[in-house]
Amino acid sequence: MTTNHNDMFADAARDVLADQCTPHVVRAIEAGGRTAGATAALWAQLEATGLADALLSEADGGAGLGLGQVFGVLEQCGAHALPLPLGETMVARALLAQAGVARPAGCIALARGERLADGGLRCALVRSGQVAAAVLVQAGTAWRLLGTGDAQATPQALALDAALAWTAAQVQAAPAVAVDGALDVRTLQAAVVAPPMAGALSSVFQRSLQYANERQQFGRPIGKFQAIQHQLAVMSEHVFAARMAAQLGCSGAGVVPERLRVATAKARCSEAALVVAELAHAIHGAIGFTEEYDLQLFTRRLHAWRQTAGSEAYWYGVAGEALLQHPGMTLDTVRRITDVDAVL
Amino acid sequence: MSTLDSLTLTLTRIPAQDEALRAEVRAFLAEATRDMPAHIRARSWSGYSTAFSRQLAAKGWIGITLPQEYGGGGGRSAFARYVLVEEFLNFGAPVGSHWIADRQSAPLILKFGTEAQKQFYIPRVCRGEAFFCIGMSEPNAGSDLASVKTRAVANDQGFVLNGQKIWTTNAHHCQYMIALVRTSGTTEDRHKGLSQVIVDLSLPGVTVRPIEDLSGDSHFCEVFFDNVQLGADALIGAEGQGWAQVTAELAFERSGPERLYSSIVLFDQWLDYVRTPQGRTESARQLAGKVLTQLAPLRAMSVSVQENLTQGASPIVEAALVKELGTTLEQMIPAAIAEDLFARDAEDVPVELLLTLKYVTEASPSFSLRGGTRDILRGMIARGLGLR
Numbered sequence: 228m229t230t231n232h233n234d235m236f237a238d239a240a241r242d243v244l245a246d247q248c249t250p251h252v253v254r255a256i257e258a259g260g261r262t263a264g265a266t267a268a269l270w271a272q273l274e275a276t277g278l279a280d281a282l283l284s285e286a287d288g289g290a291g292l293g294l295g296q297v298f299g300v301l302e303q304c305g306a307h308a309l310p311l312p313l314g315e316t317m318v319a320r321a322l323l324a325q326a327g328v329a330r331p332a333g334c335i336a337l338a339r340g341e342r343l344a345d346g347g348l349r350c351a352l353v354r355s356g357q358v359a360a361a362v363l364v365q366a367g368t369a370w371r372l373l374g375t376g377d378a379q380a381t382p383q384a385l386a387l388d389a390a391l392a393w394t395a396a397q398v399q400a401a402p403a404v405a406v407d408g409a410l411d412v413r414t415l416q417a418a419v420v421a422p423p424m425a426g427a428l429s430s431v432f433q434r435s436l437q438y439a440n441e442r443q444q445f446g447r448p449i450g451k452f453q454a455i456q457h458q459l460a461v462m463s464e465h466v467f468a469a470r471m472a473a474q475l476g477c478s479g480a481g482v483v484p485e486r487l488r489v490a491t492a493k494a495r496c497s498e499a500a501l502v503v504a505e506l507a508h509a510i511h512g513a514i515g516f517t518e519e520y521d522l523q524l525f526t527r528r529l530h531a532w533r534q535t536a537g538s539e540a541y542w543y544g545v546a547g548e549a550l551l552q553h554p555g556m557t558l559d560t561v562r563r564i565t566d567v568d569a570v571l
Numbered sequence: 572m573s574t575l576d577s578l579t580l581t582l583t584r585i586p587a588q589d590e591a592l593r594a595e596v597r598a599f600l601a602e603a604t605r606d607m608p609a610h611i612r613a614r615s616w617s618g619y620s621t622a623f624s625r626q627l628a629a630k631g632w633i634g635i636t637l638p639q640e641y642g643g644g645g646g647r648s649a650f651a652r653y654v655l656v657e658e659f660l661n662f663g664a665p666v667g668s669h670w671i672a673d674r675q676s677a678p679l680i681l682k683f684g685t686e687a688q689k690q691f692y693i694p695r696v697c698r699g700e701a702f703f704c705i706g707m708s709e710p711n712a713g714s715d716l717a718s719v720k721t722r723a724v725a726n727d728q729g730f731v732l733n734g735q736k737i738w739t740t741n742a743h744h745c746q747y748m749i750a751l752v753r754t755s756g757t758t759e760d761r762h763k764g765l766s767q768v769i770v771d772l773s774l775p776g777v778t779v780r781p782i783e784d785l786s787g788d789s790h791f792c793e794v795f796f797d798n799v800q801l802g803a804d805a806l807i808g809a810e811g812q813g814w815a816q817v818t819a820e821l822a823f824e825r826s827g828p829e830r831l832y833s834s835i836v837l838f839d840q841w842l843d844y845v846r847t848p849q850g851r852t853e854s855a856r857q858l859a860g861k862v863l864t865q866l867a868p869l870r871a872m873s874v875s876v877q878e879n880l881t882q883g884a885s886p887i888v889e890a891a892l893v894k895e896l897g898t899t900l901e902q903m904i905p906a907a908i909a910e911d912l913f914a915r916d917a918e919d920v921p922v923e924l925l926l927t928l929k930y931v932t933e934a935s936p937s938f939s940l941r942g943g944t945r946d947i948l949r950g951m952i953a954r955g956l957g958l959r
Contacts, residue, residue, distance in 0.1 A: 436956060456953035463952055464896050467580060467889075471875070472868035474582050494864035523826050539864075542856060547860030551846055557839055557863065558661045564867040565874065 231510050236292070237299025239276050246305035247272045250521045256310045257386045260357035261375070270334055273505040279313060279334070282321035289324070293480035295567075298422050301477065302470075305532075306427025308524045310387055312336050313354040314419030319363040319372075321482040326405045328372060331443060333360025336375075337416045338391075340364040346395030348373070354416070354535050356380065356389030363404065365412035370404040373397065385531050410483055417536035418484035421473040421492035424532045425466075428496070428503050431525045432466045435507045442512075450531055455510060462506050469499035487549050492566050494542035500529040580889055582871060583878040589650040596655055599630065600662040610926035612663025613836040616829055617790050617934070619744055620665040621699070626714065627666070628699030633673050637681060642694035649881050653874070660832040661839075667741060667790075672696045674827070675820055675910045676703035676749055679767075683808030683816055688769070692747070706736040706750030706770070706794060707817065713949045714736075716817065717761040718749060721796065723768055728756070728767065729803040730797040732776075735765050740941075742779045742792035748772055751813050754806075765813035768805045775799070786933035818887075825890040825942055827877075830897035831869055834904035837931045838862060840924050841908050849919055855911050862907075865900050869893065888955030891948045898939040905931040 249268050255265035258371045273279060281297055283289025312334050319335040336359035340350040348371070353362055361374050373393050382391040393401070436459055439450030449455045476484060476492020504526040508515050515522045533539075538542050603614060603626065610839070611618065627633055636652050637643025652673075659666045675931040677696040681937060688774035715940060721734025736742075748770045756764030772779060776799035781789035808816050841951050844850040873893050879886040908928055912920050939945040953959055 315647055450958045456958045457949040459956060460949035460952035464892050468868045468896055471580060471871045491864045491867045495868050543857045543860030546863045547856035550859045551861050556661050560871050561867050564583055565871045
């Protein structure tokens with residue numbers, strides 16, 4: 228995909244991920260979760276880059292970047308099907324630092340939770356709950372940082388996810404995190420999930436393009452057939468539009484995303500995920516459907532991310548409400564989304 | 572192997588000095604279109620009003636990017652024009668009369684024309700007095716422009732023109748056509764030997780015949796040339812360079828706001844209904860969001876292509892991407908609104924909304940035909956990807 232050669236943070240992410248987040252490692256982490264050696268090793272490599280602290284102020288030991296400046300980093304996470312929540316950790320650490328809460332080692336997941344009658348806390352679905360060391364949980368207006376090691380965990384539908392529950396005593400012991408009341412965890416998570424989706428979409432597209440140029444049928448590469456060319460053209464349209472949307476959702480100089488832009492980003496990337504995954508598998512034929520072929524690492528991840536932090540239906544509702552609340556032309560709302568100041 | 576790596580679409584913001592135009596334009600349009608029913612406004616760049624064009628010309632809003640010495644707006648940036656056009660389309664202003672002259676013909680003359688051509692045509696365009704149409708398509712040569720047969724043969728006075736054009740937008744309302752014609756060779760030579768000539772449509776031997784479309788409008792025309800004598804000064808640009816000139820022209824045509832907003836008057840009209848207590852439903856809210864979340868990234872892409880054009884790049888593939896996605900959205904809107912409205916029991920949907928829906932529904936097949944069909948554009952994208 229388009230490479231911004233001025234983006235040294237994205238370059239750093241690409242370098243470490245290309246070396247360390249190989250298909251073999253992705254499979255090992257998916258199979259082994261938190262206890263897999265590959266999980267700790269990959270996270271240590273990422274930690275060494277300093278990227279996880281990039282959104283912290285320089286005073287807190289970070290790089291003082293805003294969301295708009297780490298888009299390229301998050302995109303690279305998707306381009307390598309990273310099975311660890313780097314984006315979530317980046318925003319969680321920034322919020323913890325702002326709230327003056329000590330930051331735990333390891334990666335941090337984001338989740339919504341509910342307080343139980345007995346004082347405990349339960350998250351029905353924690354994305355990356357099987358690999359994260361901690362979870363920043365929003366329950367109502369209260370945010371808490373909870374460790375995953377001693378939580379009661381129940382497997383979820385997707386390999387990396389878990390339902391997690393903590394006792395009243397564990398919740399009492401966990402630090403409360405003061406977060407701006409206007410922020411909700413779903414918006415925060417969707418903002419950092421859309422860019423990896425854009426990266427994965429691009430990767431799936433490039434793989435399909437390469438395959439179409441290599442795979443011979445009826446005496447010539449299948450990419451020479453007009454039907455395949457048109458499928459790839461349609462894929463490229465979605466890849467481009469989703470990437471633009473993800474950039475909009477992840478724009479700004481601070482850590483807090485703008486909800487309507489996030490709605491645009493997540494809805495558009497989720498739409499694209501469906502179309503692009505379907506076309507990629509159609510082009511690849513049966514080989515793309517196998518476990519051993521790497522395409523599935525990306526298409527399964529795209530479906531998982533589509534199901535994370537609100538599907539298109541959820542964000543259509545948010546975006547539609549914004550339109551209905553603003554009397555006058557749609558153009559005004561469109562401009563509210565697209566008129567973004569560059570921060571790079 | 573070429574990939575998307577060579578394509579760049581980065582977030583770009585319209586410069587503040589160009590945005591500053593918007594308020595004045597909007598105030599003018601709010602007043603000027605106040606009494607126009609939505610189903611008329613929905614025609615916008617297909618609409619035709621000489622009087623309205625003259626009003627815009629008086630404001631200096633035709634030819635805003637063209638140099639002052641030719642009566643233009645002093646060479647303001649393409650983004651100034653982008654703001655104007657975006658507002659025109661969203662209000663559904665009837666800008667069809669001067670549309671092509673402003674968008675394509677005058678810039679083409681400025682780029683390739685002689686000094687005399689510039690001095691003659693461009694001020695007339697900017698005053699809203701000279702309207703142009705574009706003679707590209709011919710019978711049996713729709714998207715296959717290289718197969719044009721209309722021929723201009725040099726003689727001692729200039730050229731003699733014979734042949735026929737079709738699907739020429741607004742020819743019956745225009746004074747001039749810029750026609751792509753064959754000046755040498757045969758159709759076997761494909762792109763070689765094609766040139767662009769300016770044809771005064773009042774000349775003897777020119778016959779313009781409107782074609783009524785399925786919604787009862789007549790935007791398209793057939794134009795016949797029977798031994799039309801053109802002067803030597805009819806040739807625009809270099810003889811035999813017509814294909815290259817036309818290709819450059821099309822990038823501007825394919826990425827602009829007109830590829831996003833053909834259904835926007837209908838959409839806004841429908842939203843007004845959905846905002847009422849009887850109009851509001853959950854599925855309508857969902858549809859509103861679906862359109863918004865597709866439209867906003869597209870607008871960002873369109874602005875980005877504009878930036879590339881402004882920088883002097885030729886983002887042909889990027890423009891094709893925008894047009895393909897844009898027309899798909901433009902066609903989805905009337906279909907989805909019909910689905911929404913006629914899933915209801917309500918008998919109280921405003922007739923004006925239904926009239927607008929009828930028009931846009933009937934007009935929508937043209938969205939993915941004009942300026943290059945969907946399949947041609949996909950082929951262009953595939954070429955850009957290195958597949959052909």
